[in-house]
Amino acid sequence: MSANSSANTNGAKEPEAGPPFWRTTPLSAMTRPQWESLCDGCGRCCLHKIEDADTGEVHYTNVACRLLNLHTCGCKNYKNRWDDVPDCVELSPVVLPNLQWLPSTCAYRLLYEGKVLPWWHPLVSGNRDTVHQAGISVRGRVIAESRADLLDYHVVTWPE
Numbered sequence: 001m002s003a004n005s006s007a008n009t010n011g012a013k014e015p016e017a018g019p020p021f022w023r024t025t026p027l028s029a030m031t032r033p034q035w036e037s038l039c040d041g042c043g044r045c046c047l048h049k050i051e052d053a054d055t056g057e058v059h060y061t062n063v064a065c066r067l068l069n070l071h072t073c074g075c076k077n078y079k080n081r082w083d084d085v086p087d088c089v090e091l092s093p094v095v096l097p098n099l100q101w102l103p104s105t106c107a108y109r110l111l112y113e114g115k116v117l118p119w120w121h122p123l124v125s126g127n128r129d130t131v132h133q134a135g136i137s138v139r140g141r142v143i144a145e146s147r148a149d150l151l152d153y154h155v156v157t158w159p160e
């Protein structure tokens, strides 16, 4: 009998699920599907940002990348996104330490900082909608590039 077991109502033993992969597997050791599944689908990182030339500080705007679906908050052409948006940053364990502008809610940042995934993360809730229900996603809060003025007029603080 394994140590990881528990009794069911009939007294028989059933195997217990171990801790989820994101608690046991370092970011650098994750498989591609595991890595991709960490994205909560919030769309926050897909907003245009402005970098202060003097301080290097990055400010978010409420203007979405042209490929962002404003309802689902997903990329409309994720696989071939660089055809349309060459400067889209590909997240990886290597570049993660350099991406201080990632929102504090981002799962990659949370795990990199040794924190836990929150209840609304789809991997925890089992439901892709909780990121919207919790008000974390950009749904209803952003505009398309085509409707935007100068980015300076669209700076927001909530993604940070």
Ligand code: SF4
Pocket (backbone or CB within 6 Å): 038, 039, 040, 041, 042, 043, 044, 045, 046, 091, 102, 103, 105, 106, 107, 108
């Ligand atoms: S901020 Fe992080 S979790 Fe949210 S969409 Fe971007 S990569 Fe995914």
Ligand code: SF4
Pocket (backbone or CB within 6 Å): 045, 046, 047, 065, 066, 067, 068, 069, 074, 075, 076, 077, 078, 081, 082, 085, 088, 089
């Ligand atoms: S190209 Fe897609 S993944 Fe990259 S910033 Fe735009 S919407 Fe997001």
